[in-house]
Amino acid sequence: MSSDKPEKEAKPKKGGGIVMKAVMGLGLLGVGGGAAFGMMAAGVIGGGHQEKQDNKPKLIKKGEQDPYAPKAEGGKEGEGVPEVEGEGGSEYRTAYYSFTDEFTSNLKQSNALVQVALACSTRRDGRVLMWIKKHELAIRSGMLEVLADTPEADITTVEGKERLQKRLTAAINKVLTQTEGFGGVDAVYFKSFIIQ
Numbered sequence: 001m002s003s004d005k006p007e008k009e010a011k012p013k014k015g016g017g018i019v020m021k022a023v024m025g026l027g028l029l030g031v032g033g034g035a036a037f038g039m040m041a042a043g044v045i046g047g048g049h050q051e052k053q054d055n056k057p058k059l060i061k062k063g064e065q066d067p068y069a070p071k072a073e074g075g076k077e078g079e080g081v082p083e084v085e086g087e088g089g090s091e092y093r094t095a096y097y098s099f100t101d102e103f104t105s106n107l108k109q110s111n112a113l114v115q116v117a118l119a120c121s122t123r124r125d126g127r128v129l130m131w132i133k134k135h136e137l138a139i140r141s142g143m144l145e146v147l148a149d150t151p152e153a154d155i156t157t158v159e160g161k162e163r164l165q166k167r168l169t170a171a172i173n174k175v176l177t178q179t180e181g182f183g184g185v186d187a188v189y190f191k192s193f194i195i196q
Contacts, residue, residue, distance in 0.1 A: 056181075056182045057122075057124035057125045057127045057128050057182060057184050058124060058125050059092050059123055059124055060092060060093050060095075060123065060124065060125050061091055061092055061093065062085035062086075062090075062091060062092065062093045063085055063093075064093070066093075066095075066125050066126050067125065067126075068125045068126030068127045068130065069125075069126045070126055070129060070130070090123070092123040093123065094121050094122070094123055094186075095121065095122055095123075095126065095128075095129055096119050096120070096121050096189075097119060097120050097121075097122075097129050097132045097133070098118075098119040098191070099117070099118050099119065099120075099136070099140070101140075102115055102116065102117045102192070103115070103116050103117075103118060103140070103143060103144060103147060105144050105147035105148045106148055107147070107148070107150055107151060107152045107155070107195075108148065108149055108150055108151045108152075109151060110151065110152040112152045112195055112196065113195070113196045114147060114150075114155060114193070114194070114195050114196075115192075115193075115194045115196065116147070116190055116191075116192060116193050116194070117190070117191035117192040118143070118168070118188055118189065118190065118191060119188070119189045119191055120132065120169070120172060120185050120186075120187065120188045120189065121185070121186050121187050121189070122184050122185055122186055123186055124184040127180075127184075128176070128182075128183075128184035128185065131176050131179070131180045131184075132172070132176070132185070135175055135176065135179050135180075138175045138179065139171070139172050139175045139176075142171040142172070142174060142175050143168050143171050143172070145171070146164070146167045146168055146171045147164075147168075150164055150167075152195070155193075155195065156195075161190070161193070165187065165188045165189070165190070168188040169185055169186070169187055169188045172185045172188070173185050
């Protein structure tokens with residue numbers, strides 16, 4: 001008789017383990033499904049329900065309306081007259097920004113100073129011009145660094161001045177990219193250029 005008791009105690013209950021495994025499996029499915037739904041809703045997988053909008057400044061063709069064009073200041077001559085674009089050249093309109101103050105800097109390893117008045121251009125919408133104005137202080141700082149890192153010999157030739165223009169353009173776009181996520185300046189122009 002004593003041999004019957006250990007056999008009864010050693011037998012596991014039937015059905016209890018299967019129910020527990022089923023509940024655990026359903027729980028894991030629920031957690032996995034919830035995580036997958038959350039990732040889809042966030043756009044991590046499956047492309048999401050909404051496409052991400054490209055919010056970069058757009059190229060503006062000649063004759064197109066710029067939705068971000070700066071407002072004209074009142075009382076200027078020619079106000080109310082529509083802008084007329086030429087038929088040749090680039091298919092995109094060019095907008096300019098003129099820096100109000102001149103830039104004066106020493107030159108690299110030289111006693112000479114350079115004083116320049118600058119402007120820049122973009123073929124993109126008016127957001128680029130707004131951003132230049134908004135971040136002009138940081139842009140000026142970056143451009144002064146470029147000027148100070150320029151040897152005097154580099155600015156005495158046309159080729160050297162062209163290289164300087166490209167470096168100044170890159171300096172503006174670097175600041176705009178860091179602050180707004182997009183550059184958009186196409187070129188820098190010298191309005192005046194004096195070496196002392």
